[in-house]
Each structure stands twice: as structure tokens, then as C-alpha cells.
Amino acid sequence: MIDKFIFLVVGYNPDQTGIGKILSRWSDVGIFNYVLPFLLIFAVIFGMLEKMKLFEVKENPKQTKRINAVIAVVTGLITIQFNAVPEFFSVAFPKFGMAIAILLISVLLMGMIQGNRSRFFMFAILLILGGVFAVARTLVPYFGFNWQEYISYFILPVIIIGGVLWAFFGSGSKKPKEEKPKKEEKKEEKKEEEKKNKLIDFG
Numbered sequence: 537m538i539d540k541f542i543f544l545v546v547g548y549n550p551d552q553t554g555i556g557k558i559l560s561r562w563s564d565v566g567i568f569n570y571v572l573p574f575l576l577i578f579a580v581i582f583g584m585l586e587k588m589k590l591f592e593v594k595e596n597p598k599q600t601k602r603i604n605a606v607i608a609v610v611t612g613l614i615t616i617q618f619n620a621v622p623e624f625f626s627v628a629f630p631k632f633g634m635a636i637a638i639l640l641i642s643v644l645l646m647g648m649i650q651g652n653r654s655r656f657f658m659f660a661i662l663l664i665l666g667g668v669f670a671v672a673r674t675l676v677p678y679f680g681f682n683w684q685e686y687i688s689y690f691i692l693p694v695i696i697i698g699g700v701l702w703a704f705f706g707s708g709s710k711k712p713k714e715e716k717p718k719k720e721e722k723k724e725e726k727k728e729e730e731k732k733n734k735l736i737d738f739g
Contacts, residue, residue, distance in 0.1 A: 569622040574612045576625075582608035 562568060585591065585604035593599040615621050 569626075570616050573621055573625050574616050577612040577615050577621075578608045581611050 582604050585607060586601070589600075591600060591603045591607075593603070
């Protein structure tokens with residue numbers, strides 16, 4: 537009985553090992569479709585209510601947390617009963633993960649070209665990326681990969697980010713003059729006041 541309960545909750549079976557099979561079992565149980573979305577919705581709503589303090593009870597802060605927790609739990613349970621929510625999370629989060637990967641790549645590129653902002657250097661980077669894209673587009677179909685499915689949420693963001701980087705780094709804007717620190721300005725003001733006081737004393 538205990539073994540069956542552990543297999544149901546954890547997804548562990550001595551005959552079937554591997555993290556992929558465990559995650560598959562969790563998916564069959566409904567952890568990814570219901571439990572995790574509920575926890576996420578609960579955390580977001582509870583945090584917003586705590587921050588906004590809509591139902592604040594100044595005399596009893598614990599009562600405020602209880603009210604916010606009840607509202608968050610009810611909202612989460614009502615939300616996950618519709619199939620649209622699990623479908624939204626199953627579609628949005630993979631794209632969100634790819635967006636994070638694209639963002640990290642753009643940050644790495646920005647770090648590479650920080651010291652040299654010439655247009656030729658940016659053109660060389662974009663040319664290399666274009667070559668990689670062309671080679672990948674040519675070779676990937678042989679492996680049974682449908683390229684068109686990823687154009688809307690992978691290729692277009694890369695093009696947009698590349699355009700932003702080109703506009704930002706290719707313009708070659710001049711560096712603004714460095715302002716003097718406030719401490720130095722105060723020291724100069726004190727020196728000027730001392731000079732004025734000395735002139736007044738001599739006068």
C-alpha cells in the first residue's frame with residue numbers, strides 16, 4: 537500500500553528509473569497541469585494583496601494575511617478548473633524559457649561588443665549569425681524538424697533583438713562629459729568662500 541502511494545505521488549518505481557519517467561508520471565498525476573499553476577496563481581495573488589493592502593486590518597495584521605490567503609486560494613482553485621489555464625501555461629512557459637535563452641545570448645553579445653562599438657564589428661557579428669541561421673535552416677529539415685513552428689517565437693525575437701543592438705551600438709553616440717563629483721564641487725565652493733572671507737578681512 538505504501539509503495540503504491542509513493543509511486544502515485546513521487547512517480548518512483550524500482551522497475552522504471554530516470555528523471556524523465558518521474559516527470560512523466562508527475563504529468564500524468566496532474567502536478568504540472570493543476571498543482572504548479574495553482575501554486576503560482578496563489579503566490580502571485582497573495583503577494584499582490586499583501587503589497588496593495590486592500591483588506592488591511594491594522595488592529596490585527598495576522599487577520600489581514602488570513603483574508604488574503606483565503607482570497608488567493610479561492611481564486612487559484614476557481615482558475616485551475618478551466619482547461620484554458622493549463623493550456624496557457626503549457627504553451628507560454630516553453631516560449632518564456634526560449635525568450636530567456638535569447639535574452640542571455642543578447643547579453644553575451646552586448647558584453648562582447650562593449651569595448652568596440654564600430655559598425656563594421658556589428659555587421660560582422662550579424663553576418664555570422666545570418667550564416668549560422670542559413671546553415672541551420674538548410675540542415676535541420678533532414679532531422680525531421682519543422683522549422684516553421686519556431687519562426688513566430690524564436691526567429692522573429694532574434695531579428696528584433698539584433699535590430700535593437702544594431703541601433704544602439706551602431707549609432708556610435710558620443711560619450712557625455714563626466715560631471716564632477718559633488719564632493720569636489722563642495723570643496724571648490726568652500727575654497728571660494730575662504731578666499732572671499734580673506735579678501736574681506738584684508739579690506
